[in-house]
Amino acid sequence: MNEQENKLKHTETSKSLPIAMLRAREAIMLSFRPVLAKHGFTEQQWRVLRVLGEKGPSDAGQVAFDACILAPSLSRILGKLEKDKYISRFIDANDGRRINLSLTTLGEEVLEKIVPETGIIYNSLQKSYGEEKLRVLLELLGEISQWKGR
Amino acid sequence: MNEQENKLKHTETSKSLPIAMLRAREAIMLSFRPVLAKHGFTEQQWRVLRVLGEKGPSDAGQVAFDACILAPSLSRILGKLEKDKYISRFIDANDGRRINLSLTTLGEEVLEKIVPETGIIYNSLQKSYGEEKLRVLLELLGEISQWKGR
């Protein structure tokens, strides 16, 4: 590969990491979204429910980080999830700025109902793609996530 | 790992592929977005310009695929890019439904001005992460993109 080609490499969309991640993610979400939609949830709402189910009650900042959702988006999502009674939010006793969140019984119920359905899809992916490859991919993505930029 | 743990594995957000890709992508975009913003572009607008620069004039459907943007979003983005004179769009002579797109001279100029700046960032990532790892990651993501779902 000559100098010119190397300089332009990252401009090729097929070799652009952000676009590659977007494409790959989209291929997967194409299967997941209909399942969530059937139950009336968006992927973001679903991430919030899963995070709360996995780590138990947390404050909004923690959920925002875990679900990879920015604070302004989370605020609106929480408003809807609370209105629909999937979660409850209350001010922290020790820090009046902090909002604690937890699943309601209804929230736990839908979580347990939907998880098996998404599990079927994920298992199918794992089967056709390979468990080891999947492990490597998660590892590599995890390292990218650590990048502090420049 | 027992049966119960295995069943819940994909529910752990740290091992969820869609979330892992989201996180990794965000880590990278955190560095890229300010550069694009400095020039007044969003990442989606930038993807459209890059795709047109890389493959030359294309119809809207092709650009939508290449830039990984859904048609409705692309319509709005094209409206803005055209208004700002970065691209031109005209109806295909052989198929009245199809819209052909191409960069204007101004579009080519901004592309050539910004690409080197993003290149610096990408090279930094490549250096700290490793060229070989990056290649493997792109390969694995490419395979995921092929997945037809189930």
Next chain:
DNA sequence: TTTATATAGTTAATATGTTAAGTTCTTTAG
């Protein structure tokens, strides 16, 4: 203690994501 600064969330404004419906043009069945 009073002021300054920082933190956690929310609200606002603009852009994009997502699904459904609508338009216009093409192709195909009859």
Next chain:
DNA sequence: CTAAAGAACTTAACATATTAACTATATAAA
């Protein structure tokens, strides 16, 4: 040739993404 079906793009409606400004509380400095 004509009506039906399909394709490419646009518009609409609602949800989320992004950045900035704002509110309330908490902590640190003077």
